[in-house]
Amino acid sequence: MEVAIKPVHALRGDVQVPGDKSISHRAVMLGALAEGETVIDNFLFGEDCLSTIRVVQSLGVNVHIEKDRVVVRGGGLNALREPDDVLDAGNSGTTMRLMAGILAGCPFFSVLTGDASLRRRPMQRVMQPLAAMGAGIMARSGNSYAPMAITGGDIRAITYKSPVASAQVKSAVLLAGLFADGPTTVIEPARTRDHTERLLSYFGARVEVKDKQISVWGRPNLPGRKVVVPGDISSAVFLLVAGAAMPGSDLLVRNVGINPTRAGALNVLIKMGAVLDIANERLVSGEPVADIRVLGGRLTGTQISGDIIPYLIDELPALAVAAAMAEGETVVRDAAELRYKETDRITAVVKLLGEMGADITEREDGFVIHGGRPLQGAECDSFGDHRMAMAAAVAGLKARGITRIKEAECVKISFPAFFDTLNSISVQ
Structure with missing residues (x-):
């Protein structure tokens, strides 16, 4: 299916994302x-x-x-x-x-x-x-x-x-x-x-x-347990990026997993100037969980490389959109693993944001983005990749004109209600 995204002024609301x-x-x-x-x-x-x-x-x-x-x-x-x-x-x-x-x-x-x-x-x-x-x-x-x-x-x-x-x-x-x-x-x-x-x-x-x-020691006796799955930070980050980059936004995302080996994207967003409040921290089924509130504002470019990359590898498409909306240069290195995901996400990110008017250059292990250029609505290929479809949607929220995303049904892989959620929190 094809989904059309119109620009919005801000994101406001109180939502939960699907389980991790x-x-x-x-x-x-x-x-x-x-x-x-x-x-x-x-x-x-x-x-x-x-x-x-x-x-x-x-x-x-x-x-x-x-x-x-x-x-x-x-x-x-x-x-x-x-x-x-x-x-x-x-x-x-x-x-x-x-x-x-x-x-x-x-x-x-x-x-x-x-x-x-x-x-x-x-x-x-x-x-x-x-x-x-x-x-x-x-x-x-x-x-x-x-x-x-x-x-x-x-x-x-x-x-x-x-x-x-x-x-x-x-x-x-x-x-x-x-x-x-x-x-x-x-x-x-x-x-x-x-x-x-x-x-x-x-x-x-x-x-x-x-x-x-x-x-791990072998041959254990494993009794059945009750497991409560926290909200997926890889899904939440798309909403957090959109909220952080839009002045006037005030968005609360509840029950998000903040496992330190997954929370690298939060650290990067804070480094870029995002206003995040992480509250109500607790442990659920062995996993750290919190509620995250984001206020819209101004983002600046940053460096993303080294040991933090494994902690945010799935969130890099969303962070690339944040970089395109930020002022200054963002450099992503040491992320060659992106080429072995559902699609080659380095090439896909460069193609997507380039077609929307961003100044982005592909490198073997990442990309360089000179942010601050106005984004333009475009015909976007999802590449059959759920994270690329969501990245296109978030970029489209701040682009001039309408953004159309082909094969957008692939969001069902990780966030089946993604577009409904965006509509529910969008302020036109």
């Missing part, structure tokens, strides 16, 4: 490996997370979907059964990579595939450590791309020094380590989002974290 996509995935997977009932409230009913549900159902797990929650009835680590058909992860890299770790520990044969976009994303980074743990695992193009065929079982614990800062690689190895005897350890080049470690601990697994070294 990363945590929703992991809650279903650990619920499937736990014994007994796991109830997941505020689950993200987006396309990616529904792919995870369908995959675990194909492995014999009872998953019941209610209006606003998911109930998973697991039978423990040894209860998964060989699927009758190929497992389809859809567009979800999290589903494919993390389930590969689980399937590596299961004593049967399985095949994981996905849509055309997912079949172009690199899988060797997950396959190498899983093969080192003893899994039989093969894929096309020299073991680089899905479909992946996995013969699991007889997994051994290892210490794996990851060459990439990837939460998905780390999580795949840790989940496979649940089926091994003794501790499985991942050493990261830089800390990445830690939802897997937190949720494993919450379910009762023994987990130790020492800076960039994470260990």
